[in-house]
Amino acid sequence: MAVNNFGDTRSGGLAGPMGLFIILLMVIGTVLLIRNMNKRLRRLPDSFPDPAVARREAEIASLDADLRRADAPPRAAGVDDGGSDVPPSAAEAEVKAAKEADAPRVEDGRGNRT
Numbered sequence: 001m002a003v004n005n006f007g008d009t010r011s012g013g014l015a016g017p018m019g020l021f022i023i024l025l026m027v028i029g030t031v032l033l034i035r036n037m038n039k040r041l042r043r044l045p046d047s048f049p050d051p052a053v054a055r056r057e058a059e060i061a062s063l064d065a066d067l068r069r070a071d072a073p074p075r076a077a078g079v080d081d082g083g084s085d086v087p088p089s090a091a092e093a094e095v096k097a098a099k100e101a102d103a104p105r106v107e108d109g110r111g112n113r114t
Helices: 015-043 051-068 088-102
Strands: none
Touching: none
16 A cells, blocks of 8 residues: 655645635736736837938938038038047047056166156
8 A cells, every 4th residue: 555655735725725826916917917018019100210211311410400500511421520529639638648547657677667
């Protein structure tokens, strides 16, 4: 005859109802998530604009804005100057100063730092 080695099966009388409660909570949560996702999907447009068209429209708007400003020199189409208003010489001097500040200081044999 087989021996029951699983312990007392009557003491876990709450496991069934607790499992049912947890499953019901998970089902309710899933239903709420699906409803929320459907609402968000309905708000999306049917199609999204082509990135190339959007980029071209932004370039045209930028050129129009440059034309409206009397003091701005005209920019060539498709040329990206990096968007910096700092003159190159000032920018190069700042980079050089930052590199010198970050460079490790080494003492030579005479006690001088280089």
